[in-house]
Amino acid sequence: MMTKDQYIESLRKLNMNLWMFGKKIENPVDDPVIRPSLNSFAATYELAEDPQYEDLMTATSHLTGKKINRFTHMHQSTDDLIKKVKMQRLLGQKTAACFQRCVGMDAMNAVYSSTYEIDQACGTKYHENFVKFLTRVQDEDLAVDGAMTDVKGDRSLAPSKQADPDLFLHVVERTADGVYVTGAKAHQTGFVNSHEVLVMPTIAMREGDEDYAISFAVPTDSEGITLIYGRQSCDTRKLEEYNDIDVGNKVYGGHEVLVVFDRVFVPNDRIFLNGEVKFAGMIVERFAGYHRQSYGGCKVGVGDVLIGATALAVEMAGAAKASHVKDKLIEMVHLNETLYCCGIACSSQGSKTASGNYLIDLLLANVCKQNVTRFPYDIARIAQDLAGGAMVTLPSEADFRTPELHDYIEKYFKGVASVPTEDRMRVLRLIENMTMGTAAVGYLPESMHGAGSPQAQRIMISRQCNMEMKKELAKKIARIG
């Protein structure tokens, strides 16, 4: 396995075509806007080195028998699925941000089982290709971005019916050695911190969409890939002279990018689906299921930090003993632990696929994510309620460091006498960061839309809920028919 430092150094060797604020970024590793997201990703390596966390952070490869980072593991049991959720909660607690590596883990588990079943049905060699790729990922402890979401253009039209054929990523040329692909993947979490990208189709497909039914892996700095970094609320606070208190979370963060593929070459042995349209939906459903499980871990860990910050804020304001305050903190915990219950439940009810790895219970995973589209917003609302207006009206750190203003701020933003005003400012800025600043990207809209927007889960819940059985139960009790 790589150490944290080895991982960071390995990223320096990549030569990505990355752009941000209209400029090409030559050194993303040390860029002050990007670095917090790298620190979060690096925590997945750092904690794996620590005996206190290795039981969750590492696993034994079913391919090689070697100790590997759990983020590269194919789940071999329901116990592995449960440990995955616990690991994600742990990392959410440590970073209070999106640590980005889950998407690759979920993509690899989905493609692993899907390629096995595609080969069984079609006589292809995709699983062999994928196992070769996976073995390298595990041996070298690589970071993998899972890329599913196409930009999609007109949502009412199939990929092959779009006015612009590139609005879904597709094959533009086939050669004896491989294929060339063009298109774009949106909202790509952690791409800049990854060595490889594992591309999957974004929706179930039908006849005529063959060029769009494509899955493959290539290095993130492949020729033809251009990255456009996504803006986040309050991102340029990281560039200010005083950038400690006001950023809320100085060390950790997350990121998303738009990934443009312009005639990117994919060699044959890196292709995992190529035209078998009826299996595109299988990959989508499995990846979405795993990723909807993930949210029952990572967002819970981030929620733990937000609940803790809120509890500190009310203590610092002298309001901790008020009964309604206690009750609201309990409500936050109740909501957060309900999400955790869902993550654990869909894991414990998982089952073995034909390939041997384990898949979560899809109904419960979709229920999990449906709750995640709501509860973090409720938790954030209570956090803002209890934090009070100072969270958004605090003067800047620059004012606090200005001699003419410092004493006024120290005096008039103080809560209980024993707590320094700076400590109170730090906690309030952390709550601001998590509910409306850079980290809110990961905690709120990502909870809404990541791994599929709410309606996507409702469709899956409808398909999986066994309504006919429920009607039969009612008929029997009501003595009908």
Next chain:
Amino acid sequence: MREVAVKFCGGCNPGYDRGAAYQEIRSAVSDRAVVSLPQEGKRYDALLIIRGCTGCPYLYEEIDAGERILCVRQSDIPEVVEKIRKL
């Protein structure tokens, strides 16, 4: 000196500082036992399992040890120390 191996749960939601508990236990038994991370193939007098909560079922059967001593909460520490001292 007795030899005791230590394993930590993964620490997803610990109710106490497991690292501090480990240091406290190690220090309290230092005249009677060496407590260290397990090495493959080695037999130990006991395996100390430091769990952060009651929800973790693992006993790490792959580690060869005469007995297993569990620490699940801060208040377990005196009893854990006593058990190691009696090995």
